[in-house]
Amino acid sequence: MSAVYAVAFHQCAADVMLAGLDCGFDTEIDVGFGGENALFMAINHRDHELVKALLEAGAITTILGRWGDSSLVRAAKESDDISTVRSILETGVPIDGTSQSLDRTPFETAVYSGWPATIRHS
Structure with missing residues (x-):
């Protein structure tokens, strides 16, 4: 398990991630475990500061998650x-x-999940 993933998995504060990225963790920013990576973990935990830190450090948003969903579909599913x-x-x-497994766009996912703010933004 990469250090970047472990920090996200254990819901450490964004400043812990930033310190690690400054110390060279960034080479493993997209390494995953069990079909998920740190960006997906941060989205799952609804930790916007960590999501933002990972994106600013260069996390790839087009990597698909365990169920074939994009980071945008996952964000539309997990939180408003x-x-x-x-x-x-x-x-x-x-x-x-679309999500490969759900065959839904981010907008459709937000509607299905019942997140009005996300629906309005889509």
């Missing part, structure tokens, strides 16, 4: 925190991509 969705969109990730 528009800040996380907005941060992912600012990386230029395609908004119209």
